[in-house]
Amino acid sequence: MIRRAAIVLAVALFGLVFANLAAHYAERQSLLPLAKRYVELVPRDLGAANVITGILLTYRAFDTLGEVAVLFMVAAGVGLVLAARGRRNESSPGEAPEPPRPASEIVQTGAQMLVPLIAIFAAYIIMNGHLSAGGGFQGGAVIASSVILLLLADPHRRLDLDFLSYTESVAGVLFVLVGVAGMIVAGGFLDNRVLPVGQFGAFFSAGAIPVLSILLGIKVGCELSVIIDRFRPELSTERGSQ
């Protein structure tokens, strides 16, 4: 009773604060000076048509590098928290978990049709980071969703975790190397002018931003696939990866 009253009171107080926020909100009529400067600088200096990707991968690229580090820590953390699970299940007697049942035919056929399409879509999103809405993070998440579909369609499939870890580490190292090259050749760390800026709106333009998008997409995709693979139950039968 007290708990329910306290919950209602907490939500009502939040609601009061939010109503105050919403009531005093007036739409802006023009951009803030910093935003206006970004919107002018990105197409002129970086040659990227997508201002947000230009900000994320050049002007605030250090934050993106920190984000990549956060993802890596999450993969390590989930592995640490769930690592003790397999050993405990073996040591404690009791009912063994049921082996995963093969997926039904509809899901298998659907996965066969959809996984190539999802992979093509993910590549399109990654490559379009500097031209239209898209980018490395978004494409990496779509790649991970195709991996989920693969795992759902074939529960006995083992992902090659060594290959995924190796690939994501190489992608991360290359990301930092491109940044260091920016320090040596161009203006600063992760400056995108190490590669020619090119013609505005062309496919190969905006300097190093497509390269950084690809590396980011590969790293995020591998990272999320490893995280998802950790959530699966321990497979008792040993079958090699395909």
Add this chain to the structure above:
Amino acid sequence: MAELIGSFLVLAGAVFHFSAGLGMLRMPDAYTRMQAGTKASTLGNTLVLAGLAFYHPSWTLKLVILICFVLMTNPVSSHALARAAYRIRISMTPQTVVDALRDAPERIRGRS
């Protein structure tokens, strides 16, 4: 005129989406909720995208491809969810008359 037809189709799609939401609230158990959510919302998606094709005739091919994608993915995912729910033995409402999967031959059912 084309805009009128497009608006009518989008409105019909919105009505179906609303009925999907209403069905998910009011249905008695998990399986009927999944059925209401999937069928009505897939049809709602199709109608909204078709109505949009009347507003922007140059997008028609892309919208048809989108409708094909929705028709490919939505039912498959709902089927996978329903099979998973059946396997972990979520209970059916007592008004159930037929349990087709329990009476199905073994090769269709797998092990469950």
Add this chain to the structure above:
Amino acid sequence: MISTVVLSTGLALILIGVWGMLTHRNILRIVIGFSLMGTGTHIFIVAIGYVANGTAPIMDRALSVAEAPARAVDPIPSALVVTAIVIGLAVTAIMLAYAIRLYDSKKTLSIDAFTESKW
């Protein structure tokens, strides 16, 4: 007008998420409430950056380079939200891993079974 509607939707989602986190006893529903709260916050942040009669800050056929500073929407909140979404995913993954371990220890998903952990 548009941004006020979107803003209010974001704030309503935050309220629903907070209520869900406080009311439910099932761990997975608490995680869903947390995720809803995060989504509401992202919507709110993006809605703040709206400029009246503005369009997306992407220069294609709809928005030329010359008129962009006058008509584009603020790109900085969108860039912040891209980062925030990834962080939200990371926190949700850790919470779900904890939920799995809690279930392994007590074989139930209700947090009422874990009250003895308090000192």
